[in-house]
Amino acid sequence: MTFQPESLDPEEVQSRVDEAVADNRVVLFMKGNRLMPQCGYSAKAVDLISQYVDEFETVDVLPALPHYREALKEKSDWETIPQTFVDGEFVGGSDILEELDERGELEATLTGAN
Numbered sequence: 046m047t048f049q050p051e052s053l054d055p056e057e058v059q060s061r062v063d064e065a066v067a068d069n070r071v072v073l074f075m076k077g078n079r080l081m082p083q084c085g086y087s088a089k090a091v092d093l094i095s096q097y098v099d100e101f102e103t104v105d106v107l108p109a110l111p112h113y114r115e116a117l118k119e120k121s122d123w124e125t126i127p128q129t130f131v132d133g134e135f136v137g138g139s140d141i142l143e144e145l146d147e148r149g150e151l152e153a154t155l156t157g158a159n
């Protein structure tokens with residue numbers, strides 16, 4: 046059987062991004078998935094988030110990378126992957142997650158705890 050990559054057009058990707066951000070408190074757009082990240086930055090973001098929340102959504106951008114890059118940039122004004130959104134708001138990539146963690150602010154950012 047031949048493997049057929051998923052074919053996604055820009056509008057489909059835009060609505061997947063909108064829905065993922067709207068429907069999940071914490072969502073990480075990444076390369077690969079939680080179990081098999083395909084980029085060190087995505088792996089770092091998974092590790093940082095997993096310290097504080099068990100349940101979070103991940104979206105693999107690799108099946109349509111150029112479309113996801115554009116759709117995400119529209120929302121976040123951020124050029125690179127990974128991208129984390131919490132409660133509908135863009136939080137950052139892996140460096141920003143790390144900075145928040147070093148300042149002791151990541152848990153509260155992810156959980157809404159004060």
Ligand SMILES: N[C@@H](CCC(=O)N[C@@H](CS)C(=O)NCC(=O)O)C(=O)O
Pocket residue numbers: 076084086110114124125126127137138139140141
């Ligand atoms: N410093 C960035 C690193 C992220 C990064 O440089 N990502 C690269 C490699 S995964 C990227 O998105 N490149 C553009 C692309 O692949 O479209 C962060 O804080 O997240």
